[in-house]
Amino acid sequence: MSGDVKKVVLAYSGGLDTSIILRWLQDEYNCEVVTFTADLGQGEELEPAREKAEMMGIKEIYIEDLREEFVRDYVFPMFRANAIYEGTYLLGTSIARPLIAKRQIEIAREVGADAVCHGATGKGNDQVRFELGYYALNPDIRVIAPWREWDMQSRSDLIEYAEQHQIPVPKDKRGESPFSQDANLLHISSEGKILEDPWDEPDWDLILTRMVTPWEAPDTSTEITIDFERGDAVAIDGEALSAAALLTRLNELAGANGVGCMDIVENRFVGMKSRGVYETPGGTVLLHAHRAMESLCLDRGAAHLKDEIMPRYAELIYNGFWFAPEREMLQAAIDASQEKVTGSVRLKLYKGNVIVVGRKSPYSLYSEKVATFEADEGIYNQRDAEGFIKLNALRLRLDKMARK
Numbered sequence: 001m002s003g004d005v006k007k008v009v010l011a012y013s014g015g016l017d018t019s020i021i022l023r024w025l026q027d028e029y030n031c032e033v034v035t036f037t038a039d040l041g042q043g044e045e046l047e048p049a050r051e052k053a054e055m056m057g058i059k060e061i062y063i064e065d066l067r068e069e070f071v072r073d074y075v076f077p078m079f080r081a082n083a084i085y086e087g088t089y090l091l092g093t094s095i096a097r098p099l100i101a102k103r104q105i106e107i108a109r110e111v112g113a114d115a116v117c118h119g120a121t122g123k124g125n126d127q128v129r130f131e132l133g134y135y136a137l138n139p140d141i142r143v144i145a146p147w148r149e150w151d152m153q154s155r156s157d158l159i160e161y162a163e164q165h166q167i168p169v170p171k172d173k174r175g176e177s178p179f180s181q182d183a184n185l186l187h188i189s190s191e192g193k194i195l196e197d198p199w200d201e202p203d204w205d206l207i208l209t210r211m212v213t214p215w216e217a218p219d220t221s222t223e224i225t226i227d228f229e230r231g232d233a234v235a236i237d238g239e240a241l242s243a244a245a246l247l248t249r250l251n252e253l254a255g256a257n258g259v260g261c262m263d264i265v266e267n268r269f270v271g272m273k274s275r276g277v278y279e280t281p282g283g284t285v286l287l288h289a290h291r292a293m294e295s296l297c298l299d300r301g302a303a304h305l306k307d308e309i310m311p312r313y314a315e316l317i318y319n320g321f322w323f324a325p326e327r328e329m330l331q332a333a334i335d336a337s338q339e340k341v342t343g344s345v346r347l348k349l350y351k352g353n354v355i356v357v358g359r360k361s362p363y364s365l366y367s368e369k370v371a372t373f374e375a376d377e378g379i380y381n382q383r384d385a386e387g388f389i390k391l392n393a394l395r396l397r398l399d400k401m402a403r404k
Helices: 016-029 047-053 067-080 094-111 128-137 155-164 243-256 282-299 299-319 325-337 382-403
Strands: 007-011 032-039 061-065 115-117 140-145 180-183 188-191 222-229 232-236 263-267 272-279 343-350 353-360
Touching: 007 016, 007 094, 016 032, 016 155, 016 180, 032 047, 032 094, 047 061, 067 094, 067 232, 067 243, 067 282, 067 325, 094 115, 094 299, 115 353, 128 140, 140 299, 188 382, 222 282, 232 243, 232 282, 243 282, 282 299, 282 343, 299 325
Parallel strands: 007 032, 007 115, 032 061, 115 140
Antiparallel strands: 180 188, 188 272, 222 232, 222 343, 263 272, 343 353
């Protein structure tokens, strides 16, 4: 079977795992390897990945800045839905996988590759997300998942393999690494090793890289204003910003105020529970601000229906079904609800908290004349409430009478 593959596109980070996979593909499949490294805002210098790939004999190397596309076409559509998985997780890793999968398939088509390869393990969600994306975009593509094929089972096995094949091993990977991290512009996730016991408090100083803890944040609040157009954030404090630039700015502001860290135990799609620490500073602010904007602009029925379908939408993204027809159907409904979600939200960031202190919109459905506790000039007749209540109580009264 290995001889059937002539050229494979590898999702390549330049780290230990994918460097070993690169060499393993060359040895096991005797095929040409094309590397693809995506800049999704992980905050790392990516040129070393090119140098390492060149050192290992790779001729076709793709390193692409996908930050704008990532936030504009994946993060923002997801945030229009206010998507949260299991009440806590803002889906930072989940939403990055479909874009990587899409670009891998496009590159495979460009270079004439007959296979794609990822470095996700056989225990995690990412293998599912990558491969569902691959097959949705190219039903005939060959998928290689080394962690499900080779005999290596641990990091010590990987290091031994690397040393046998003269693959450079970063010093901080020798021995037992404290935890693994995955980063992009929306979030940083930390999992494994020292985090595997859900009773043990994380070593915050060791783990957090994009933010301070709430107790280390300044004693004064930071006030910001976010402008929205059709459900998407477009400006901070009156300054128009691109999608990626806006999220970057929010990360800086929120991270400095200890906003956006969560210690989570979640249910993986493959069946097990896992514990992780997630930093999502800018996304946490964006979620609060977007909901505040919707509170003015969405009709009650539309708002409540959105909240009902949100868990299903979030689960689809978590499980890897971004390209599925049901996700696209839900997205169309969500996007239709955002046509008039336009205006400004004012917030204060303080020691891990996001506090909404003001909101306004040209499409506001809030009427001070109707809602006021003062005289409302006859707009709302309070006597009308009596019949409304009695009609709604009718079935309750009938039920009680029948039980007597």
